[in-house]
Amino acid sequence: MSAAGFERGETRLPDWDPSADDQIQPFVLEQSGVRGRLIRLGPALDTILTRPGYPGPVARLLGELLALCGVLGSSLKYDGVFTLQIKGDGAIRTMVADLTHEGELRGYAGFDAAALAAAGGEAGGEVGREAAQDDGTIERWLGNGHMAFTVDQGVYSERYQGLVELTGPRLADSLLHYFRQSQQLNAGILVACERRGSGWRGGALLIERIPGEGGRGGEGTGAVAGEFGGDIAEEDWRRALILMASCTDAELADPAISPERLLFRLFHEEGIRVFEPQPVAVGCRCTRERVERILRSIPREQIDEMKVEGEVVMTCEFCSRDFRFDDPALDRLYGGGREDAG
Structure with missing residues (x-):
């Protein structure tokens, strides 16, 4: 993996391409x-x-969840899908974001339009800045609920899942609570999502203190553990958290500040080294074949009751793609008969 390093105390900004959207930038603080x-x-x-x-x-909360899913999922070593899912009893009932090991990201949210309007959000569009960014984000929009983490590596591997109660005003607070409960990882997390003139933008920053890793790293994060054993000093960790806390929500989402420039501003005194970024792209795994399998699990009589203007329309919650089935298509699917399929 290629890397670029900034010397400790260096004050000049490196000449980076500022148009660095939809990517994940790994880094290590060498000191x-x-x-x-x-x-x-x-x-x-x-x-x-x-x-x-x-x-x-x-949109704002789902954007935060997507950013958190990307920054967490990309830190795991797996071939499969990493999923973050939230269920609550508030106006926003469910949110899901997932990332494949190939960098394909998707997400969706389910909400009660009437409850959303009653809580201060317009069911059909944007809300005011004060309503969208109030301090009671979790309680106001999600209510009580939980966040689930899932790593699915396919049918031949055991699925890993973790669960944590929603806590604190921001989604990142629930993640930090989970890390503290697990007692396996100290972490700092920042996340932001906002709507600008060019559209929705977001970002998340994660730093990790992993037991058994410390010291001045080499050309990759693996070298930190392999060649310089020993825990990261408490003083070093607290300093990293303080430096991280100086990052604003606006900076996390600002298209004029590339990820490398932002990291340099935050951590250049620590001897930061950045590695090759990982691209992220919108990707949905819905297919007509999968929809057909779902339909075949439902009795034909019930499917016929779902028709609108002679068609059954199944819409993917993630990408909003419609799959349409008329009578000939349903006859082929059910083998030409109208008997119960289940």
């Missing part, structure tokens, strides 16, 4: 061995949030 990742989402995020026409508070 301490603290590792991290920064995700910057632009057009991909705007596509996911705009296509279904989500109201402002729904």
Whole structure:
């Protein structure tokens, strides 16, 4: 993996391409061995949030979840799908974001339009800045609920799942609560999502303190553990958290500040080294074949009751793609008969 390093105390900014959207930037702080990742989402995020026409508070929270899914999922070593899912009893009932090991990201949200309007959000569009960014984000829009983490590596591997109660005003607070409960990882997380003139933008920054890793790293994060054993000093970790906290929501989403420039501003005194970024793209795994399998599990009589103007229309919740089935298509699917299929 290629890498670029900034010397400790260096004050000049490197000459980076500022148009670095939809990518995940890994890095390591060489003085301490603290590792991290920064995700910057632009057009991909705007596509996911705009296509279904989500109201402002729904789009903003789903945007945060997508950024968190990207920055967490990309830090795992797996071949499969990493999923973050939230279920609550508030106006926003469910949110799902998932990332494949190939960098394909998708997400959707389900909400009660009437409850959303009653909570201060317009069911059909954007809300005011004050309503969308109030301090009671979780309680106001999601209510009580939980966040689930799932790593699915296919039918031949055991699925891993973790669960944590929603807590704190921001989604990142629930993640930090989970990390503290697990007692396996100290982490710092920042996340932001906002709507600008060019559309929805977002970002998330994660730093990790992993037991057994510390010291001045080499050319890759693996070298930190392999060649410089020992825990990261408490002083180094606290300093990294303080430096991280100086990052604003606006900076996380700003298209004029490339990920490398932002990391340089935050951590250049720590001897930061960045590695090859990982691209992120919108990707949905829905297919007509999968929809047909779902339909075949439902009795034909029930399917016929779902017809509108002679068609059954199944819509993917993630990408809003419609799959249409008329009578000839349903006859082929059910073998020409109208008997119960289940």
